[in-house]
Amino acid sequence: MLKNNLKITHFALIMSCLNFLFFHFPFFSFVFDNVDYKSFGGIILIISLIVLMLVLNAFVFYLLFSLSRRVGKFLLILFFIINAIAVYFVNTYGVIIDETMIGNVLNTKYEEASSFFSIRLVAEIILFGVIPSVYIFKAKITKVPLKKFLITVSLTLLFILTLVFANASNWLWIDKNSKTLGGLAMPWSYTVNISLFYKHQFSKNQKEILLPNATIKDNQKSVVVLVIGESARSQNFSLYGYKKNTNPLLSKMPDVYHFEANSCATYTTAGVKCILEHANTDDLYEILPNYLYRNNVEVIWRTSNWGEPPVHIKNYQKREEILPKCEGDECNYDEALLKGLNEQILASKKNKILIVLHTSTSHGPTYSKKYPPQFENFKPVCNSVELGKCSQTELINAYDNTIVYTDYILSKVIEDLKQLKEYKSAMIFVSDHGESLGEKNLYMHGIPISIAPKEQYEIPFIVWMSEGSKQLKPNTTVSQNHVFHSVLNFLNIQSTIYNEEMNIFK
Template structure:
């Protein structure tokens, strides 16, 4: 036998043994092995976050770590025993492997927590936004964390058992795992109780349990809302009487996307990212809090009378909004969208989207917000009476900040010209983000100029962003953190008001008074009532204490 032949034979023998390797196990045992893998390999962000709290240090640190490990393993194994059944066990587990690997990537790179609101954002996003998050940086993590386990899973043979025996075995495992989870929790109660009580958000880092539980919660809540009675708002709404020769009133309400107060030039940011607004007579509100840290939460919240304290996703999902109240009063509304829809706020009302209609200046990755002004004059002319037109921006939506500003407004360099923020320095990320803020400034200035040219309406413009954004502070990027732990960069937003001379005179708004009011704390809770107050819509829903114009007009 030649020297070359022997190694070839050994290699072939190893390949043959690998091909013949087909371990057999029950779905219960598969669930246990999968839970162990998830707990060790896919939950590194969770373990890092726990270590950062300091709860695992000191004399009892090792015991607390062991108890927590067993608790997480047992709970996830319990969940997998519920999910994995029969022929669907392997496909379901394969999906969970990919989801867990992907979640581990986003939690590690962007500091994301997969709570119910975050998962709802993902489920409701459109293909274009989702595509921006599927950067090449995701591939290595998924390949490492999901690739090998998927190959192993493909070789496993699931043992078939009689239904009665399988059910009895599954029940036994569920009881055993519940007992193990309870025992580990009790054994480490003194250390773990304080950890989980003071850091409740940590549970949103345990994957894939976080994704499964959040998805089930969303499905249950939205199912109930879909079959519940629709909440009607403001059937008593009427517009206060005005002289017959009074001009119609027009409000352009610009809903920004992902613009944070900290990078807003009018708020004293080191860069003047709002140069055109600074040269206008618009009034800037310097201390404004968002209702949530995501569009899915903030948009319905700011258009409801309930406010942040009364926010209830299930109730808002099947409720009329501020726009419906205006329609009941005879004020025509139109939603013009350059985003992923109005999240139910404009359900059943006039709606236009740059993503479905013919537009100019748009490419494969969407349109710059300036397209929202195309045909705006014509849209105003189509309605002779009072009206509110909402312009919903794509704004500074990440991670592809570099796509949000036209070339003529790209001022700060070097920029981050990729969807994968991990490939850029923080300076590059901030530069691209600030260019996007310049684009919002340009849009608002152009909209004000358009309204100022019209002398057939008493007009006003209100701008407010839906939520802020993290740009690398403390390792956090993007938005959507649970509100309780979210930094101000995700909760503080800009707000601007502009009134035409006709509107200011008709409503007798004192500019100096409004400027003083703009220096006080404001929030999304005030939008609903401020719009009603500005347009003099009378309804029992109106609360003057949340109307920013109430103390400065008659």
């Protein structure tokens, strides 16, 4: 076939068929799971979607190669390779390549991305990406006369419109499931959503909206340590009734309380933004650390993670900046964020201090590498990045061990704060979002919040206060936005933006 010249029409159809066979099993698995495929209407919908998928992709490929065969080949090769990667993650982790997932991908650092590497990933890239790309590169394609091009385009558009209007009765179902269908259609899931992501990024406020000035109302030395968890779901904390003892230390500590809470989103950037802002909005308002720093509060940010909104403070420290002063095996894990923290607090010349510790303890898929060996309380554990290959028991054991390690870190923060006798102190732990561990065949996080399972948005919200500092309101349920107003209350900072209803303290 390579030796003969191929008509663009034939080549576009061949490429569309290969694209359909290689990359659309997840798409049609979703369709079969959500329509009555035994009914006449269901059969018509499925046949129409198959035909529409083949014709639409062939039509776009035809346009690309008619305009420029070189550009067409380059884009098609790129599509096949990226499709192979995307479908691997869809099949392995149950993700949907929507705009929020694109945001996750574009905010992923090399360290996190490399943890997903597997032999199967490489094999699928070669089989479904590289090998078809060789064929595409070597294919000899003939030009199309302008008249024939215009006739083909016109007839194809007419056919597509006829098919779309013939399925008018199914528009409601398609609209209802449009985000999922769009997130599984290759290559349009990522091409369209990358465009949407950058469009929305560009339209956001280029400069954060400043909040009204605040006033510090007393000279009492006070410190709040805000620990932002990563991918921690409340149902695996024994404090929330989990049958396995994942909180052996916190459960024995006095003055430790927990609230029911849901995250604003199922991915880090939006979850962290929600924790740090005064209200859940799409605008870029001044976040808590920036606001307090601007109003003469000592703010220290230590992180082993990423994805936060822009932080404008003096003491912003990444984990690698702390490591030179850290000794011991624990420095390879999130415990490194605690090294020298009390000394830094005591060295401050200000009476009001906010510490933010942005951890990465429960981030998958390499759960078993997120904690020191002595915290492997539950065995056997999953050591593979291909989570679907592990048993449910192995996967949950590895994840539960990250919660045990989180329990240790939080207890250590509390013990350190107890040493600061001159300070009224509080520790608030809240996760950015939850995590799926194979339930409904989903893994990790990132499903749109409107359709996400509870595992991805039910999060822990844990509070400790030093003796005689504050008491809690009898709230049972809170939100991530409660953090902003509760910190202002604890540090006794007055502001017109303050909302008493969003404060957890009496």
